[in-house]
Amino acid sequence: MTDNNAANAPSVVLLHPDDNVLISVCHLAEGAEFDFHGQHYRMAQAVPIGNKIARVDMPKGTKIFRYGAPIGSLFATVQAGAWVHMHNLKSDYLASHTRTGRAGQ
Amino acid sequence: MSASTRTLRGYPRADGRKGIRNVVVVAYLVECAHHVSRRIVSKVDDLDVHLIGFPGCYPNEYASEMMRAVCTHPNVGGVLLVSLGCESMDRDGLLNHVRDSGRAAQLLVIQESGGTASTIAAGVSAVEQLQEELSRTATVPMALNELIVGTICGGSDGTSGISANPAVGRCFDALVAQGATCMFEETGELIGCENIMAERAATPELGKLIQECVAKAERYYRTMGFGSFAPGNADGGLTTLEEKSMGAYSKSGASQIHGLIKPGDVPPRGGLYLLDVVPDGEPRFGFPNIADNAEIVEMIACGCHLTLFTTGRGSVVGSAISPVIKVCANPATYERLADDMDVNAGKILTGEASLDEVGEEIYQQVLAIAAGERSLSEALGHQEFILTYKSFEPIGPACLPVRQ
Structure with a gap:
C-alpha cells in the first residue's frame, strides 16, 4: 500500500514487488496519464477503481501476479498500461461466470 | 493497537459461555410454519426478537444440529419453537435440548393449536412471557x-x-x-x-x-x-x-x-x-x-x-x-x-x-x-x-x- 510516487493523488498501488499488475485506487479516465516507478503510463481506455493495469508488456500465457500470488493466466497479449480483466485474463482453477455466460471461453 | 479499558458485560449461560445480547428466537421447524412464525415476530416488533428456522420437511442431521447450536447460542436467552406438526424435525428433542441448557423455551404445534390465527395469538403471548423472564437476567463481567x-x-x-x-x-x-x-x-x-x-x-x-x-x-x-x-x-x-x-x-x-x-x-x-x-x-x-x-x-x-x-x-x-x-x-x-x-x-x-x-x-x-x-x-x-x-x-x- 506504500509504493505510490504521486504524493497527493495516487492513481495506482503496487501490492507486492513481484506483481506484474498495478491496482487503480480511483477512476482513471481514457487518456489519463501517470508515472509509477520511473515508467510513464497512458490509459488507452477508462479503468474503474480497484481494477488491474499491466505494469509491463506481457505475452499470452503469462501468469498474472497480485498480492505476490498468481491469480490466473493471460489468454491475450497485453501492453504496459492496458486494462487486465475478463477480456484477457482467465482463472487457472475454475472459470468465472458473468450474467451472460462463462468467461475466458 | 490499543488494549481497551472498556469493560464488557455478558449474559451468563449454564454452559459457561456469555452472551453480548439476550434475544428471544422464534424458530419455525418447517417452511409450513414460517408465515405463522413471521407474524408472531412482526407483531411483537422488537429488535431483540428474531425469526430463524429450517424450511425442509425431510430429516437432516446437520440441520438438526445447527438448530440445536443456534437455539443455545450465548446471545439467545429464550426460544419459541413453531411446528406445523407433521414435519420430521425432532421438536421434542430440540425443546428438551434448549431447556436442558437452562433457557426458557416453549413449543407451539399449529395443527394442535387451532390453526393460523390462534397460533399467532398464542405465539405473541409466549414471546411476551419469555421476554418477561429474560428481563430478569443479570449481566456479569465478560473478558x-x-x-x-x-x-x-x-x-x-x-x-x-x-x-x-x-x-x-x-x-x-x-x-x-x-x-x-x-x-x-x-x-x-x-x-x-x-x-x-x-x-x-x-x-x-x-x-x-x-x-x-x-x-x-x-x-x-x-x-x-x-x-x-x-x-x-x-x-x-x-x-x-x-x-x-x-x-x-x-x-x-x-x-x-x-x-x-x-x-x-x-x-x-x-x-x-x-x-x-x-x-x-x-x-x-x-x-x-x-x-x-x-x-x-x-x-x-x-x-x-x-x-x-x-x-x-x-x-x-x-x-x-x-x-x-x-x-x-x-x-x-x-x-x-x-x-x-x-x-x-x-x-x-x-x-x-x-x-x-x-x-x-x-x-x-x-x-x-x-x-x-x-x-x-x-x-x-x-x-x-x-x-x-x-x-x-x-x-x-x-x-x-x-x-x-
Missing part, C-alpha cells in the same frame, strides 16, 4: 478472551482485498493478541490460497488438512459447475476466483492458524480458526452456501458473538442472533450506502487513513457492539437467516492441535 468474532466478505470487488479485508486482518491480529477467538471461513473462496495458508498452520498435520480441505472445496464447486464468483465481482474489477480468494484471505490477518473446524464446532480456546463450510462426501443438496447469510449462520453455530462483514459492491444484510458490523471497502460505495456501513475502509484508498488506523477503528467498533451498542444493520432490523441441507463428517484430533 475479551470470552469473545468469538467471525468474518465474511460479500459483494466483493477489486477494492475489498486492498482496504477492508486487510484492515479486518489487522483487527483480527489485535483480537487474537488479546486472547479472543477469531474465525474465517468459506474454503471455496480460499481456492488458490491453500499453500500459503498451510504454512501458517500450528502444526504440519493441520497444514496438510487445510490443503485437503481446499482441494475438497475445489472438487465440490467443480461439480456444481461454478466457483464462488458472482457477476458483481467482475463488475467490480475482480477477474478470477483465485484473485477473489487472495483478497478474501487477507481478512484472516497474520496470526498462526490454530485449528480447522466445521459448522457447530465451538473453538476450544482463543486464537484463529478456519471454518470448513463445504460438505463432506459426494456433492449433493446443491451449492455449499447459497448466499452469504448461510455462512454467517454457520459461524454463529460455532459460537460467534458478532460478525465483521466486508463489502465492496455494498451488501446491506445483517443477521439473526449475532450482530453484523459492515466494513465498506470502496469509497464510492460508502458514499452511496453510508447509512448501512459501520466503517468506511475506503478512506485507505483516498489517502484519508492508513490500514492500521482503519484496523483500530474496526477493533473499537467490535468492543462497542460487544458492549451493547447496536450496529447499523442491527438497528435497521436486518435479521437474515439461511439454513439448508448439508452433510459433514466430524473433525479429527489433528484439526485442533492446540487442544492438547
Whole structure:
C-alpha cells in the first residue's frame, strides 16, 4: 500500500514487488496519464477503481501476479498500461461466470 | 493497537459461555410454519426478537444440529419453537435440548393449536412471557478472551482485498493478541490460497488438512459447475476466483492458524480458526452456501458473538442472533450506502487513513457492539437467516492441535 510516487493523488498501488499488475485506487479516465516507478503510463481506455493495469508488456500465457500470488493466466497479449480483466485474463482453477455466460471461453 | 479499558458485560449461560445480547428466537421447524412464525415476530416488533428456522420437511442431521447450536447460542436467552406438526424435525428433542441448557423455551404445534390465527395469538403471548423472564437476567463481567468474532466478505470487488479485508486482518491480529477467538471461513473462496495458508498452520498435520480441505472445496464447486464468483465481482474489477480468494484471505490477518473446524464446532480456546463450510462426501443438496447469510449462520453455530462483514459492491444484510458490523471497502460505495456501513475502509484508498488506523477503528467498533451498542444493520432490523441441507463428517484430533 506504500509504493505510490504521486504524493497527493495516487492513481495506482503496487501490492507486492513481484506483481506484474498495478491496482487503480480511483477512476482513471481514457487518456489519463501517470508515472509509477520511473515508467510513464497512458490509459488507452477508462479503468474503474480497484481494477488491474499491466505494469509491463506481457505475452499470452503469462501468469498474472497480485498480492505476490498468481491469480490466473493471460489468454491475450497485453501492453504496459492496458486494462487486465475478463477480456484477457482467465482463472487457472475454475472459470468465472458473468450474467451472460462463462468467461475466458 | 490499543488494549481497551472498556469493560464488557455478558449474559451468563449454564454452559459457561456469555452472551453480548439476550434475544428471544422464534424458530419455525418447517417452511409450513414460517408465515405463522413471521407474524408472531412482526407483531411483537422488537429488535431483540428474531425469526430463524429450517424450511425442509425431510430429516437432516446437520440441520438438526445447527438448530440445536443456534437455539443455545450465548446471545439467545429464550426460544419459541413453531411446528406445523407433521414435519420430521425432532421438536421434542430440540425443546428438551434448549431447556436442558437452562433457557426458557416453549413449543407451539399449529395443527394442535387451532390453526393460523390462534397460533399467532398464542405465539405473541409466549414471546411476551419469555421476554418477561429474560428481563430478569443479570449481566456479569465478560473478558475479551470470552469473545468469538467471525468474518465474511460479500459483494466483493477489486477494492475489498486492498482496504477492508486487510484492515479486518489487522483487527483480527489485535483480537487474537488479546486472547479472543477469531474465525474465517468459506474454503471455496480460499481456492488458490491453500499453500500459503498451510504454512501458517500450528502444526504440519493441520497444514496438510487445510490443503485437503481446499482441494475438497475445489472438487465440490467443480461439480456444481461454478466457483464462488458472482457477476458483481467482475463488475467490480475482480477477474478470477483465485484473485477473489487472495483478497478474501487477507481478512484472516497474520496470526498462526490454530485449528480447522466445521459448522457447530465451538473453538476450544482463543486464537484463529478456519471454518470448513463445504460438505463432506459426494456433492449433493446443491451449492455449499447459497448466499452469504448461510455462512454467517454457520459461524454463529460455532459460537460467534458478532460478525465483521466486508463489502465492496455494498451488501446491506445483517443477521439473526449475532450482530453484523459492515466494513465498506470502496469509497464510492460508502458514499452511496453510508447509512448501512459501520466503517468506511475506503478512506485507505483516498489517502484519508492508513490500514492500521482503519484496523483500530474496526477493533473499537467490535468492543462497542460487544458492549451493547447496536450496529447499523442491527438497528435497521436486518435479521437474515439461511439454513439448508448439508452433510459433514466430524473433525479429527489433528484439526485442533492446540487442544492438547
